[in-house]
Amino acid sequence: MSQQTTIRKLAELVNTPVDKLLEQLTEAGMKFSGPDQVITSAEKLKLHGFLRRAHGKDEKPAEEAIASGKITLNRSRKQEISVGNGGKAGRAAGTIEVVTRKKITLKPGEGRAQTANEKLDAERTDALRKLEESRARNLAEQRALAEKDRQRAEVVAEQKRVEQEQLERVAAEAAAAAEAALEDAGKTKGHGHGHGHGHGAAHPKPAAPAREADKAAVAAKGKPQVQRGSHVMVAGVEDDDRTERFAGQLHLSASDRARRSSNTRGKGKPAGGSKRASDQSRTGTGFNKPTAPVVREVAIGDAITVADLAQKLAMKGGDVVKALFKMGVMATITQSIDHDTAVLITEELGHKAVAAGANDAESELLAHAEEVQGEKQQRPPVVTIMGHVDHGKTSLLDYIRRTKVATGEAGGITQHIGAYHVETPKGVISFLDTPGHAAFTQMRQRGAKLTDIVVLVVAADDGVMPQTAEAIQHAKAAKVPLIVAINKIDKSDADPSRVKSDLLTYEVVAEEFGGDIQMVELSAKTGQGVDDLLDAILLQSEVLDLQAVFEGRATGVVIESALDKGRGPVATVLVQQGQLSKGDYLVCGIQYGRVRALFDENGTQVQVAGPSIPVQILGLSGVPEAGDDFVVVADERLAKDVAQQRDTKRRELRLVASAGNRMEDILAQMGEGSSQQLALNLVVKADVHGTMQALREALTGLSNDQIKINVIGSGVGGITESDAQLAATSKAAVIGFNVRADASARKVIDNNGIDLRYFSIIYDVIDQVKQIASGVLGKEVREEIIGTASVQQVFRHSKFGSIAGSVVVEGVIRKGKPIRVLRDDTVIFSGELDSLRRFQENVDEVRNGTECGIGVKGYDQVKPGDKIECFERIEVQRTL
Incomplete structure (x- = not known):
């Protein structure tokens, strides 16, 4: 028996609201009291005919279609396309339903074979079209190459023609010079015959001038061979002796040739000139005292060292240091000074300061980002x-x-x-x-x-x-x-x-x-x-x-960042433009890298993140600062160059901030004498960058006239040996916020007696430091760790959920005490014990070196390798 169709099911099939479908049935002359009534096939056909007539179409009986020998198939396909946050009433915002309708009429005998043949014909036609396009492209490329070869051959032929004309012109000049020499020789000979003292008188032989003319012609023909390939540039140079001497040195001007050719070949010294003046004129190395001060333009960036500034000013470093001292700035030659100070000292010394141009890598990054533009869509x-x-x-x-x-x-x-x-x-x-x-x-x-x-x-x-x-x-x-x-x-x-x-x-x-x-x-x-x-x-x-570009390289901003011991630097970013994909190269503040993985807020790995979507990324070279912008670039080279330049610039500015001590500040410190403030030094480590930044600013803001709180070191991640060494050197206390010290750091802390305190609530940190700074004595609530267990294996229990099979490695685990779950020395959960068992028995405590089963209340994500830390809160009276 076939399943009956109700009005509600029919509304779901045709994707129409139930109320609207009931109205259409009423208009078609059928009365229904509710959506759960059964509708028959005849009533469906009646409704269909009514709707066709309502849209202006003639109703065609099914029998007529069968009698005509043709079968008409109406096919429809529904799709939902996401377009942002718009939408019609009754539909989910951000989607549009697209219905594709197709009508196919088949005659008897036509069927699947005909459809398959049409498909083969279409594929054959497409292949022929692609082959023709490929042939046309190859033909166009061959024509373009042939055109380039023709143009290159024309250029070479033109060069040869110009060389040939030059050679012919030089040869004609040489022949004219030879004819002139012969004519002069003939005149000299006739003059000798007319004024001789007899037939036996001596006279020049005619063969000598001819031989000299031949030598001159040969020399003239040889000149272009020396200047081969560059004769066009000296076509207008006069053919004199100086040009002949420096024929191969085309970079010299006429004045240089005149200077180098003077006082050579034994032509004598200039009249009235000394030997020193002659040497200076010949070599061009003579020094003339300037008649006015030399003003130099010095390019200065955001920061510059005193040595570099002295080099640009062509001065000794000591002179620049003296000038800075006169202005009240005490800096050594190796220290950096800021832009404003460098500009003042440059103008004081009589030179002109100009701003240095932007970094090449930053300019390339800006052009790289501007070329990525696209159509904006709703986001x-x-x-x-x-x-x-x-x-x-x-x-x-x-x-x-x-x-x-x-x-x-x-x-x-x-x-x-x-x-x-x-x-x-x-x-x-x-x-x-x-x-x-x-x-x-x-x-x-x-x-x-x-x-x-x-x-x-x-x-x-x-x-x-x-x-x-x-x-x-x-x-x-x-x-x-x-x-x-x-x-x-x-x-x-x-x-x-x-x-x-x-x-x-x-x-x-x-x-x-x-x-x-x-x-x-x-x-x-x-x-x-x-x-x-x-x-x-x-x-x-x-x-x-709200609109954004969905295609192209992604840009965005860092929301939060942290250092995960197992995964490395992890940054939570918000994509603002483009698409961030796995494998993209990006630069983020002073860090760069390649995206190794993308995770959403549930820890699920994704491949692409579009505008307005927050994701976690792995693969950066370090932990970026919260609030840094990130830009996806084409290759790793550009990302690395930009990150290195930003890091250098930031380091220079930090040196400037700490190095430029003024005389007034030093004198003020000297005048304080014995009324120095007490200082409380702290080393702060937190689990994420934003919390560390908030803690550092909140603690330094608690300073008053009697005590100054200095955060000498801060960072993200577990407390390391270097942090403990810093605290021991500066006699500082160590604060761990949701992080723990590793074994090597604990050894240094125990040997040096460093005050190490763990916190998980920011109230406790601020309240304790505030009470100490204000001098208010009272009871202090401390968290004392009484035991630590290492998870070896995780079992599933039908009643208690996940049971962590553990070994107590330190102290004792007591039932009823609060616990924390640590992974890579970072707190991932705080709660209490659900159950504590030794074999099949419930026990109140388990001591060091003993195996036990621990059930964590409200948390079932414990993994092998995690640590379960049991602690208790105790009140301690403060004493001075």
Whole structure:
């Protein structure tokens, strides 16, 4: 028995809304009470005929088509094409449905054989067409080569003709000179006959002038052979003795020939000139005292060493150092000075300073980027979630992504910039989740600069807080449109109207108050109002008309970066133009490399990333700084040159900043005497670059009149032996934020008694350093590691999930204590023990060297080689 078709199934087959299909059936004269009723084949044919008549087509019975001996097949194919965020009502935003219809009429006897023959004929025709095109291309190339050979032969023939004419002209001049010499000889002979003293008188022989004329003609004919290939350039040079002497030196001017030919061949010395003057005129090495000061143009870049500046000024290095000392700048000859100081000293010494030209590699990179242009298309919006700490930013993003991120964050607060792209039913949207803590000001500012729309999350029960006001300032400074999401409206003490009133103080006026800011009330816990927020985001993106070039080389910006011990430098980037593909060469700040792999926010490897899509890339030469731009280039050479030039320039500027001490600063330091500040030196290591930067700035900002906090070293990744040596040399404390020290570093730390502290929440770092700096004594909460276990093998249990078969390598593992999971000395999860077993028995603790099974609560991604760290928090009274 065949399956019956309901109206709902028919609507899905023809891709028509159920309500619309019911209306069409009613208009066709058929009454149906609901979408779950069965529709028969006769009713389908009746509806089909009604729709054909409604579109102005005649209804043709099926029997008539069969009787005509022909069969007509109507084929249709549906496709969905992504075009950005536009779309019609009722369809997913960002897609267009394309239906391709094709009608085929077959006569009896025609079938698959005929279709196969047509296909073979089409392939044969295409092959013949391609063969003809290839022959035409070969013929065109042969004609072009023949034309080039003909032009080259014409040029060679023209050169030979010019040489021949020159030779004939020189030979004619030589013959005329010989005839003139013979005539002079004949006149001399006749004169001798007329005035002789007898037949036996002596007279010149006629053969001698003839022989001299022949020699002159031979010499004249020989001249062009010396100047072969260059005679055209000296065609107008007079044929005198000086030209004959320097016939092969065509680069000399007439004055040079005159200078070199003077006082030679025994022609005598110039009258009234001394031997010294004669030698200077002949050699051209005489020194004449300048009548005016020599002013030189000196090209100066962003920084220049004193030695290089002295060389460009043609002065001694000591003189330039003296001049700098008189201006109040104390610098040695090997130190660098900045551009402004170099310009001042150059003008003080009477020369002119000009700005140095741009680097060749940078210019080539700029031209390289400009030549990649294409057609712009609609792109997904980039949305940044901002607001005060614990107002529900990550929870809102969790609900949209259907994941659990906030539970994995230490202390429940976000400490990095998280980047995700979400394919919602409303369209594709890329989200950036920024931290809300006060220490992450630069990270929020960087998020506002990267984004198209800022979603400001404000808790309805808490109102406007300091980081809320700061986020508004960042959005206004970046000139980014703002959407306010009033969160936690499901709470009993929620008051959205108070939030809207408080925002008026910061010139954020809701639409209902006559402003232009969209405000959406929602709950990230229950999901109420989240769809309204997505609609508001897509509406704002349509107003902005966001476009980007989807083809060509990619450009973008680094959102976050970190050093992974197993994978190397890892950078999270946001593509802004073009397509970033695996295998591309790119330059990113002072780093360069080739993209070895691309990963999305879920850790899945992808091949291509387009505009507004955040991805993680592997393959860079080092860890780039957050906020650096990246550009895809054609080859590795250009990327390496640009990165090296940028690194050199940055190093020079850093030397300038530390080297140019002025006399006033030194005297001020000398005048302080014994009233020097106490200094607290710190070495800070963190898991990602943005957190390290925020920690460094937050800690240095805690300095006061009594104590100065210096971060003498900072970096990304685990604490290494070099970090420990730096701390031992400078008597500094080491702070590890979500990172750990390796074995060699721990040995140095233990031998030197260095204060090493681990943290996972930025509150604890700032609070402890603030209390010490302020001189407030109180109880200190420390985390003491009591044991470490190494995971040997992972087992799957139906009740407890993943069980890590481990060996305790240090201390003791106690049940009920908090734990952390480490991978490559970096914290990847913080939680608590779910179970602790020794063989089949539950135990309270397992000591060093003992095997055990550990169940981690809420985490099943433990792998062999990981370390499980058990710790406890203790309170210690501070003492001076």
